[in-house]
Amino acid sequence: MADELLVKARAGDRAAFAGLVRVHQRLVYSVALRMLAQREAAEDLAQEVFLQLHRSLETIESPSHLIFWLQKVTANRSIDRLRREGSFEAAPLEEAIGLAATSEGDPLFERELRRQLLELNPAARAVMVLRYQEDLDPSDIALALDMSINTVKSHLKRSLAMLRQNLGAPLDGCPEEIAG
């Protein structure tokens, strides 16, 4: 299905491209929203990512390549925009970040986690979003953000320590994949 959409979109089929947008809009918008923390800015950036995708369809080789391409372009565009324009004016937290009502965990804890994530610098925030939202391995994050794998692990370690400290969680312990 995804492969068929991609083939047709590459051939210039407008409906197929619309289908690709609908399939992947959640991924792109979520990454942009977690990075920028502002609904309008996130939608604007997500639209730009899909416009760039339309121009780059010839270079997309497969559905899995498309997903990685979207994660990579969205994260890098978000970092660029944050570096260029600084942090966006914070909207009321639950309006901008959303999801508290549908959360399965502790809504207050998760809200505070999201607020603390916004304290990280753009690159460290992108590493955390790609790791814990998109579930990418450190090696894939390194590829997406054009960093060394050690830099990715270092970002993860420092960001987790900072979050634990600020949230009053125990400091010991570290996920196996970033240890060492």
Next chain:
Amino acid sequence: MTEEFERGLRGALRPVDPPSGFADRVLERLDRQSVVPVEPRVWRPRVRALQRHWYSGVALAASVVLAVVAVNQLQDERSEREGLEARRQLIEALRVTSEKLDLAYEAVNRPPSTDDAGV
């Protein structure tokens, strides 16, 4: 404890849907990008370019004609000056020759003097 914290992170970063109509807005923006620039960016510059080339051609042709006329005028003036100078020199030469002929004629036709007769 670490796993619990990471589970909390994943929960906090659960993906969210964009506002409804997102895909339609992407397509509208795509249409605007592909339609709007066509008319002004393709045709107007070409018309202006043609007008500019047309005026340039006329200006170039007029310049060439003026240059040819000016060069001919200069050549005519120079030829006329050279002709007048040659005429003046010829008249001067004829005048000198005439004076010398007069002197020779007088010398030939002068009557012999008394000094000459006594010799």
